[in-house]
Amino acid sequence: MSDVHPKLYAELAGWWQLVSPTEDYADEAGFFKDLFQAENAKSVLELGSGGGNVAWFLKRDFTLTLTDISGAMLAESEKQNPGLEHIEGDMRTLRLGRTFDGVLIHDAIMYMTSEEDLRAALLTAHEHCKPGGVVVIVPDYVAETFQPQTTHEGRDAGERGVRYMEWTWDADPDDTEVSYEFILALKEGDELRTVVDRQKVGIFPRATWLRLLEDVGFEATVVEDPSTGGERAEVFVGHRPSQAAVL
Numbered sequence: 001m002s003d004v005h006p007k008l009y010a011e012l013a014g015w016w017q018l019v020s021p022t023e024d025y026a027d028e029a030g031f032f033k034d035l036f037q038a039e040n041a042k043s044v045l046e047l048g049s050g051g052g053n054v055a056w057f058l059k060r061d062f063t064l065t066l067t068d069i070s071g072a073m074l075a076e077s078e079k080q081n082p083g084l085e086h087i088e089g090d091m092r093t094l095r096l097g098r099t100f101d102g103v104l105i106h107d108a109i110m111y112m113t114s115e116e117d118l119r120a121a122l123l124t125a126h127e128h129c130k131p132g133g134v135v136v137i138v139p140d141y142v143a144e145t146f147q148p149q150t151t152h153e154g155r156d157a158g159e160r161g162v163r164y165m166e167w168t169w170d171a172d173p174d175d176t177e178v179s180y181e182f183i184l185a186l187k188e189g190d191e192l193r194t195v196v197d198r199q200k201v202g203i204f205p206r207a208t209w210l211r212l213l214e215d216v217g218f219e220a221t222v223v224e225d226p227s228t229g230g231e232r233a234e235v236f237v238g239h240r241p242s243q244a245a246v247l
């Protein structure tokens, strides 16, 4: 993972709802809800829960614990999810000393840019998953489905407005990083400023995901994901074998 924290999750955290509003997460949250309910999960830990947008939809059906490396993003989440447990921590090293029926790592897993970091995050998921529990891992793409692209979006709320371009490209197809860059125009009343946020995210072949999930102790499968209308093709589901199955 890059040592430079993305601006979007630090000094721009207060703009997150205009960049990525909660309502955009409804369909995928419904898909995750079905996956967890199929396993009878009641308690769910999210690693990299950001502004808590998926959580907003899941909190009616599950007891949620939300964790993120960014205190500023947790503060945003607390605004829309008051009363939920929020804990600051890095998904590569977090150890809460307790386990959950389910663990979710949504698009935050993309910030694992080396195999070592990805393995560490998956191990954290395993350490917090009950025997018999399930982990749902949601990368934007795997190496086989990655497409360079440029999109632009924007919205307004009262005196504030955002317009931004998101530019995803791969400078070196032989390494495990992809450039994920934002050029943002932020308007507050008459004031207009621009910010460039150059992020790096990870890219790994499907077989690497499955191998690392198995390495840390999950029985892993790929599940087709219809929730984003083709934007994202698949998610990884891992089951931690129950004690009886291990003996």
Ligand SMILES: C[S@@+](CC[C@H](N)C(=O)[O-])C[C@H]1O[C@@H](n2cnc3c(N)ncnc32)[C@H](O)[C@@H]1O
Residues within 6 Å of the ligand: 001, 009, 025, 047, 048, 049, 050, 051, 052, 053, 054, 055, 067, 068, 069, 070, 073, 089, 090, 091, 092, 106, 107, 108, 109, 111
């Ligand atoms: C796109 S947001 C996640 C959105 C979230 N799933 C939601 O429903 O709102 C990505 C988050 O990953 C977090 N993140 C990045 N690296 C992390 C790490 N090593 N450990 C924990 N969180 C991390 C960022 O701080 C950011 O809040």
